[in-house]
Amino acid sequence: MAHRVPRFITDFFVYETAKSVVVKSWSVGIINRVVQLLIILYFICWVFMHEKGHQQRDTGIESAVMSKVKGLGKFNNRVMDVADYVVPSQGGSSFSVITSMVITANQTQGRCPETDPKFKCTTDDECMAKLGSNLGNGIITGTCLNNNNETTGWCEIEGWCPAEDDTVSGKPMKEVENFTIFVKNSIRFPLFNVTRGNFPSSLNQSYIQSCHYDSVDDPFCPIFKVGDILRHINQSFDSITDKGGEIGININWKCNLDYNVMYCNPNYFFTRLDAAFKNSAASKGYNFRFAKYYQSEDGTEHRTLHKAKAIRFEIIVSGNAGKFSTVPFLINLVAAFTSVGLATVFCDIILLNFHKGADEYKAKKFEEVSGIVSESANNRLYEGSQMSLKALEKRSNDSGTFSIGRQDPSNQ
Structure with missing residues (x-):
């Protein structure tokens, strides 16, 4: 029956747990500590040099x-x-x-x-065309008031006079x-x-x-x-x-x-x-x-x-x-310590893709285990685990971890 279940379903219903791998590499180790140090220094500068990082603010003046x-x-x-x-x-x-x-x-x-110069005229018709205009000093009546020589005059207005x-x-x-x-x-x-x-x-x-x-x-x-x-x-x-x-x-x-x-x-x-x-x-x-x-x-x-x-x-x-305020200070503090984990992510990218021991690291870091194990298999796994642990104690200083990279001559 198992082989009839679509693969994407079996891939979805899995459980992942962390596996500790100690990589004894000078280059990656230095990068890891440098990145962690930079993140910690950035947090210190933010908290103690930028007031907004730890203050309760009031902008409702x-x-x-x-x-x-x-x-x-x-x-x-x-x-x-x-x-x-x-x-x-x-x-x-x-x-x-x-x-x-x-x-x-x-x-x-x-x-x-x-x-207003916009209301100069020579005939009444010119003023009649401007009836309804509200851009001058009064309401245009439609009459052109000429001077004595009957040359250019001004449209007549009704309102406050003189304009x-x-x-x-x-x-x-x-x-x-x-x-x-x-x-x-x-x-x-x-x-x-x-x-x-x-x-x-x-x-x-x-x-x-x-x-x-x-x-x-x-x-x-x-x-x-x-x-x-x-x-x-x-x-x-x-x-x-x-x-x-x-x-x-x-x-x-x-x-x-x-x-x-x-x-x-x-x-x-x-x-x-x-x-x-x-x-x-x-x-x-x-x-x-x-x-x-x-x-x-x-x-x-x-x-x-x-x-x-x-x-x-x-x-x-x-x-x-x-x-x-204590609350924003603690929030920033937790965010800073959480950010230190970015160094691990960065180093994993290097080890998995660019380091010369990438294949060995992948083999140690990722391991698939079936969820269906018989009782006899459990016993064998238990006995094998005990023997593996004893062997690992001879090869690693960190209990429960795998160590790759530099080897201790005394353990060879």
Whole structure:
């Protein structure tokens, strides 16, 4: 019956057990110990030089940011203070410092000529073709308002009049370069219940009012000059005020809580967030519009429209904290000792395929034994095993193992 059973079934239902073979080879023995030593050294470096290998990490940082800008500037012969050039005024993690504006004063609801060059016309038909367009300063009525010589004119709009002419702009406030930004950041690592602030409580009021952040001389000062930030990102003041721009103030917390919590302090770095669009043909820089409304004595609603070019600041907080934990340490320890077994696999590949004694090694390492053995055969195997063991005791120093390779002259 046995020969009728398909071979793949008999090959599947087998049991394999390890057989110890001692190979006395200088070359393979040296390779084995060198590979084991390298694996152990790698583990030591990983555990003691890389904190992540044995620390419990907390990346769920909780953060709150408060900001305040200070400085006085002058734009179009008008002195500008914080209430004039900072938008919004709440002092959060995102705010804009206006560098220049196009101001359209005394606008009221009515009809007037468009000022956008896309809406130039000579006939009403040209304006009728642009009905429904929402890209200008108002809704197109379909009428072309020509000048006195009946030459090129402008399409009429209905909306806030007079229409904004954004081709007229004053020079930017040069004083913006000396404006200061105060940043107050508090963070918490919930896993370890650790709370920190971006400057120590020991700093007094006079120091904060006079210091400016410097990564070497004043790393804990929370006051940043706009000009210093621009120099950190290799940007000139003129290049960013021409079209506006976006700058990131990055606060990074990387804390090893195995040490005293007083060493948990932030690092600051700065980036130009809109750098990806510096070569773009459209939508360069940063600008926005806002209006201030009022009523005249006769009840007519008026507004002053501002189109502002600005430097937008984004305060970005990131970080993680780590502390020694037994569980990841033990996991890495077990993984390291398990990896030592790779040396055996590597040496087996050499012995089975490239070593001059490969055939002898294969014969000793792999042996097939039938699972069906009669009682008399068992007795013979037992007696033979006893005799073999006695013979092996004379030929090997390791009981229960086969030894190939170098021979001890005393046993010959």
